[in-house]
Amino acid sequence: METKTKDFKYVYDKPEALVDKVTHYCPGCGHGIVHKLLAEVIDELGVREKAIIVAPVGCSVLIYDYMNFDGCEASHGRAPAVATGLKRVNPDSIVVAYQGDGDLLAIGTGEAIHAANRGENITTIFINNAIYGMTGGQMAPTTMEKQITATTPYGRDPMDVGFPIRGCELLNTLERPVFIERCSIYDFKNTLKTKKAIKKGIKNQIEGRGYSFIEVLSTCPTNWGMKPQEAANWVKDTMVPYYPLGNFRDN
């Protein structure tokens, strides 16, 4: 590639699907990374004018402010039901339900399982950061054993509050989902894999193939009490052994 000092080549631009504004996320937070991946995929697949983002209640509640396409709020945990309504009315729209771990695996477990079981032709992006970020770091259903949070000051005791729930494995017992994959954004290589999985999930929807579920092991340096790099390492060293990365289903 030739580069001349005064004749720059445009090799990278912000995706059109991403609004050009500063996000409210903390430094080192995984949400912003996944937002960008999603926006890039929406652009690359040319579906910005059909896309609808369904926001969760959680730190990413304002995701519709960052996506340059239609957006819809849902109450805590109900994104899959809202997405179902949107998609059933306009089957041509591309509906993405974006949810945190408290949203999807605690208060909204019922809606999550049933939308997947019906094989709704939507794409779910599930941000597992092992904590309730927005409310100040309480235990999530995905909080690790012994992990200290605002509501597990002595560490999560599975004999008291159960073991962390594995979302992909849970949904993998159902017949209708067509795509289930767990990825992470703790390093560059895995971030690219995450993008690939999101792309597959949206493609499935475009092709009318049904329900896709992409779990992203993400970071919450603020509530984990870590620096961004430490948080990334913690995902790799503590979360990945319990939540194995990889594809569970690709029909």
Next chain:
Amino acid sequence: MNEKILMKGNEALGEAAIIAGCRFYFGYPITPQNEVPAYMSRRLPQEGGTFLQAESELAAINMVYGASAAGARVMTSSSSPGISLKQEGLSYIAGAELPCVVVNIMRGGPGLGNIAGSQGDYFQSTRGGGNGDYRQLVLTPATVQEMADLTVLAFDLADEYRIAVLILGDGYLGQISEALVLPKPTGKVFEKPWALTGAKGRKPNKVASLRLVPETSLEELNLVLDEKYKKISAKECRSESYLTEDADYLLVAYGTSSRICREAVNELREEGIKAGLFRLITAWPFPAEALRIASAKAKKILTVEMSLGQMIEDVKLSVKDPERVDFYGRSGGMLPETDEIKRRIKAYGN
């Protein structure tokens, strides 16, 4: 198509929704409204529509939220315990200003209660069971004909004001079979430029109620909603005044209990006693002005409910000299009795 046909209240309501252009229904089974989902599951596919049995009332109301956000005419129905579960969704629907029709075929409560008809959800319907400063339109049919007619009206009101319209019936009304003439479509068309149909050739639309920062002041939204509620209060009060002009004794009721009251009025009139009936057709907005007029000459005002006294609060707030207001109610699925109403009216003497 002006011929009379025989239908159950719940089924007449379902057919009326289809006549009104509703093509999406989401619901979860509960007695005594099960005929509605059964009817919709049979009829909607024939009309190219979608019936979906949700996994809970929570899911159902949020599917309604999504379908409405996508621009569709959409309905859900349930009965009292299920309507309790929908309250969160109704609050979000109010905040996002989404139109929809929600049917409550009330049963006895609190708790699981029983499956007989009741009017115990008046407070929940008119005060709002969800969080925040909001209102919803509440229509109170009294006959199978009205179950159908008010359903057609409900869809137009919902779209006109971008609001949830509640149809507040009860188990008796849902189950009863009566002759009716099916209503005609009104033909009204409502543009929905706010709907989530894809940002093609326009700016992205957002459907949300969250207002965190001063630039998107929540109070601003509250004031916009308040304006709307004031407009509805001014324009959409509905009621029926039956033999009220010269009435010494006024009965106030809605729905099934108003039918019992009408019978009592007729029988009292035959005995030369000037009784009248004021019947709500909208519970919110409450037809206060019409009630004030209808009750002007009454010596006594007897509020009759299938609860132990909820609407009576609105009656007392509306009439002059509220000490005239008395109460007779049955609860737990029991019906007020014509003879008891007559006995009480006669006991007032002159």
